[in-house]
Amino acid sequence: MTDGDDIRLSDSERLHALNVLGEHYAAGRLDNDEFYERSGAVAAGRTLAALREPFRGLPGGVPLREVNGAIERVGETQPQPRAKEESTPAAELESLRHRGKVVETVDGVILGLTLVVFLVLQFAVDWSWAWLVWPSLAVTLSVPRLLYHFGDEDEKMYKELEKADAKSRRKRLEQAGARIRELEDKRDES
Secondary structure: OOHHHHOEOOHHHHHHHHHHHHHHHHOOOOOHHHHHHHHHHHHHOOEHHHHOOOOOOOOOOOOEEEEOOEEEEOOOOOOOOOOHHHOOHHHHHHHHHHHHHHHHHHHHHHHHHHHHHHHHHHHHOOOOOHHHHHHHHHHHHHHHHHHOOOOHHHHHHHHHHHHHHHHHHHHHHHHHHHHHHHHHHHHHHO
16 A cells, blocks of 8 residues: 555545446447446545556556645546547536536626626716626626536526535535544543
8 A cells, every 4th residue: 555545535526436437338448248347346445545446457556646745636637528428427417517607707707897897887987877897797797608618508508517416515514514423422421
């Protein structure tokens, strides 16, 4: 076992490993039974060491490595564009999350800038037509959606994903809190 093998994996890192394993399966390197067995091991894996066996014999090996006490994804320095038919559901969800966060961030910037421009034009310059910045907001907000191919259905799914992620995080925090209280109670009893 190497120094970084006991580093714990995040959900995102396990998902990355599962996607890479799925690519090996799609390429025909694994049969159905091998894929299900190995993907189960990756999904259950909690440390970097747990991924060694599921990736044994596959080109590239484990798609994660330890670098200075942190986990780095192997081969992600220059992401390759995927053909539409090669896209996995997990990759599509990750793309939706990424595009949603970018659009959400750009929306916030646009709204903030619009408010600042309005206030400057209305009060500093005393321009009576300053209200015109508000109707232009609808057009301005549509630009990032067009650039990132983020339609109404994508926005709806992104909001659902955000709610599901928040619910999952809240549940994990509650479980962690309960476990901490349980350990504190045991410590206090002894």
